[in-house]
Amino acid sequence: MMFTLWSKYRGEPDSKAWSEDYNQLVDDPRAWCLETLETFNATLRHGEQPREFVRVEIKANDVPLRHQWHKTNLVTIMKGRDNYDTYRCELCGITAKRYGVGDIVPDKKKDFYKSCVGTR
Numbered sequence: 520m521m522f523t524l525w526s527k528y529r530g531e532p533d534s535k536a537w538s539e540d541y542n543q544l545v546d547d548p549r550a551w552c553l554e555t556l557e558t559f560n561a562t563l564r565h566g567e568q569p570r571e572f573v574r575v576e577i578k579a580n581d582v583p584l585r586h587q588w589h590k591t592n593l594v595t596i597m598k599g600r601d602n603y604d605t606y607r608c609e610l611c612g613i614t615a616k617r618y619g620v621g622d623i624v625p626d627k628k629k630d631f632y633k634s635c636v637g638t639r
């Protein structure tokens with residue numbers, strides 16, 4: 520999940536807050552930010568000022584994007600005893616095959632468990 524943490528020095532007005540972008544695998548960014556600031560405040564070094572949480576803005580939630588498969592062959596391809604259709608994702612461009620009525624499986628093993636990265 521991508522989110523932006525807005526924080527400020529303790530006792531300052533919210534208008535003095537500044538932002539930091541994070542990309543963390545967390546369920547609750549707010550809890551993560553509070554905990555991070557708590558740890559920061561608990562381990563202050565000389566010259567550092569305690570910080571206060573202001574707000575968190577979620578930039579991208581982690582709902583995986585699904586590949587938009589588009590069939591690229593007109594007629595089912597027959598090869599020996601196999602027959603399959605070829606697909607290409609309209610968003611990220613990876614290619615895949617579907618044997619018979621099975622699932623659409625990416626051609627490259629590294630893409631098996633990855634969700635779509637979208638258009639780049």
Ligand SMILES: [Zn+2]
Nearest residue numbers: 586608611635
């Ligand atoms: Zn895709």
